[in-house]
Amino acid sequence: MVKRDALLELRFENLPAAAVVSCCARLKELAPGLLGAAGLAYDGVEAFGTCKRLALLASGVSSAGGRDRAAAKSxxxxxxxxxxxxSSGPGMSWDDSGLxxxxPLRGLLALYGDGPVAFSLGGLKSGRVTSGLDALGARRVSVTCAEKYFAELARANVVVKQDERLASMRRELAALSKRMKLVVEPDEELLQAHLYLAECPVWVLSGFSQELLSLPRETLRRAMKELLFFPVTDQKGAPQPYLAGLRDGVSRGQRNVEEGFRHALEDSLRARLACRG
Amino acid sequence: MNFQDIIQKLNQYWARQGCALAQPYGPEKASAEFSPAVFFGALRPGPSAFACVEACRRPAGPARQYQYQVFMKPPAPDMQRVCAGAFRAAGLDLAEHDLRWIPEDWSSPALGASGPGWELRLDGQPFARFVYLQAVASRPLDGPAALLTCGLERLAMAAQGKRDVMQLRWTDRLTYGDVHGGAHEQFSRYDLEEADAQGLRALFSVCEREVPRLASAGCWLPAFDLLLKASYSMDLLAARRSLSADDKPAMVKRLAAMAGRCADACAAKGGRHG
Incomplete structure (x- = not known):
């Protein structure tokens, strides 16, 4: 009996984090029943998501008769x-499709093994083509087979699996702290927010004017959190004039991003300083 | 690319997308979202597409902020990608920066406008907003509409690598400071110290009284101008710290009522101006 993986990717304009989480849960919940009702056997079902795409992987799928074409048709x-x-949950309309x-839904990728699974939804046709990272021009990625989807997207700088993205963020955060000999506070809420704001999260470290450390610690923390930045302390917990943030993309133009982050925080802190008179 | 070249490139880009290039609208407004072209364009049946620069005045902010606004009803296909293309056309290499689309549910209570969209942050700093408008004057639209509002100074500072807005190259010979120098100090003083709070409250009341009368007379466009003046008066009162914690929400409700009257008058005529 031939078993191949089946892959469905729905590509959207940037989704809110809560929508990614709930949609992944829904896909994982519904897929087993629908696959079974279609006479398809499978080894496992998992759903993954980024801010731009939801991916459902059904591994080891086979039809009752063991034929590829029957499985693809189902x-x-x-x-x-x-x-x-x-489409049954809270949503918005963006065209006349009724979805x-x-x-907005912008692309469909569907594969069974190395063959495309053809269907249409909302005026879109499924195929084997998706897009890579936005920051690099959202280049066209033609996926060779379902089994290689994650690796081929990774080569296009997209980490589809949220667990892998989070593990990478934590690993790099620890490495950053070690390199600086300081402590970047691993705020869980911020890490979760960034998890669904970037497909390729890359850490950025920047500094800010030392005089602004005169603000109360809670003010500093709140200002940083609003800007999605992580505070930095020394080993004894004293705030340091640094911030850590994440960007979505490779590290080209890192200096632009460091400067931008610094200015964003300094502007925010100076406004708070001015309010205190 | 200098400041006026950025505007020209954006104009060319959006004209190619099918937008009419409108001109800035007169009455003061804190944000381009208060443009009557957006308000009535969203409410009127049928398609609409325009792009323009709006000179906005945020009390206690910079003397003038230029916002580039695009309104498309219906939205262009793959509108988010089209917007990213506009930023590239304006000289921004997105691989050299961090552009984030932070999802939000946007609303303007004064205009009764709302829709899902994103705050766009460029290298950590808010610089644009993109909304799929779903309602205006608390009325659902007859079809989807996209509204992009982009801070031109922020875009230019990133494209030119400048920290100080006054140092932006407006042309190859003149800076932003050469064109607008001195205005910031005078308008800040006016906003924070000199504006007549009593007069502003009186102006708000006059506008509030006139809007329904004009709307009933079929003059919803002049009525909307008065709504803009009332809204700006409220913003100045806030900058002068002349509003209590309860004043502003109450005034916003009154503005929303004015917006509703303008919308009703427009709808009664099927959105036709004549």
Whole structure:
């Protein structure tokens, strides 16, 4: 019996974090029933998400008769039902398709093994093409097969699996702290926010004017959090004139981003200083 | 690319997308979202697409802020990608910066306008807003509409690598400071110290009284101008610290009522001006 992976990717305009989490949960919840009802056996089902895409992976899929074409045909009925199921929650309209999603749907990728699974939804046709990282021009990525989807997206600087993104963020954060011999506070809420704001999170370290440390610690912390920055302290917990942030993309133009982050924080802190008179 | 070249490139880009290039609208407004072209363009049946520079006045902010505004009803296909293309056309290399789309549910209570969208941050600093308008004057639209409002100074500072707005190259010979120098100090003083609070409250009341009368007479466009004046008066009162914690929400409700009257008058005529 031939078993191949099946992959469905729904590509959106940037989704709110809560929508990514709830849609992934819904896909994972509904997929087993729909696959089973279509006579498809599978080894496992997982759903992954970034701010730009939801990906459902059904591994080791086979049809009852063990034929590729039968499995692909069944998936062509299952996939649009799965996608449309996400349209039943809170959503917006952006064209006359009648679809309601949290943000506009812009692309469909569907593969069974190395063959495309063909269906249409909201005027879009599924295929094997998706987009890479926005910061690098959202270049066209043609995926060779479902089994290589994650690796091929990674080569396009997109880390689809949220667990991998989070693990990478934590690893790099620890390495950054060690390099600086300081402590970048690993605010869990901020880490979770960044998890669904970037497909390729890269740490950025910047400094700010020492005089602004005269502000109360809570004011500093609040200002940084609003800007999605992480405070930095020394080993004894004393605030330091540095901030850590994340960008979405490779480290070209890192200096621009460091300067921008610094100015954003300094402007915010100076406004708070001015209010205190 | 100097400041006026950025504007020209944006104009060329959005004209290619099918937008009419409008001109800035007169009455003071704190944000381009208060443009009547947006308000009535969203409410009127049928398509609309325009792009323009609006000179906005934020009391206690810079003397003038230029916002580039695009309104498209219906939105262009793949509108987010089209917006990113506009920033590139304006000289921004997105690979050299960090552009984030922070999801938000935007609303303007004074205009009864709302829709899902994003605050765009460029290298950590807010610089644009993109909204898929779903309602204006608390009325659902007859079709989706996209509204992009982009801070031109911020865009130019990133494109030119400048920290001080006054140092921006407006042309190859003149800076932003050469064009606008001195205005900031005078307008800040006016906003924070000299504006007549009593007079502003009186102006708000006059506008509030006149809007329904004009709207009933079929003059909803002049009525909307008065709404803009009332809104700006409120902003100045806030800058002068002449509003209590309860005053501003109450005034916003009164503005929303004015917006509703303008919208009703427009709808009664099917959105036709004549």
């Amino acid at each position: 998936l062509a009925a299952v996939f649009p039902r799965l996608a449309a199921s996400l 309601l999603f949290p943000r």
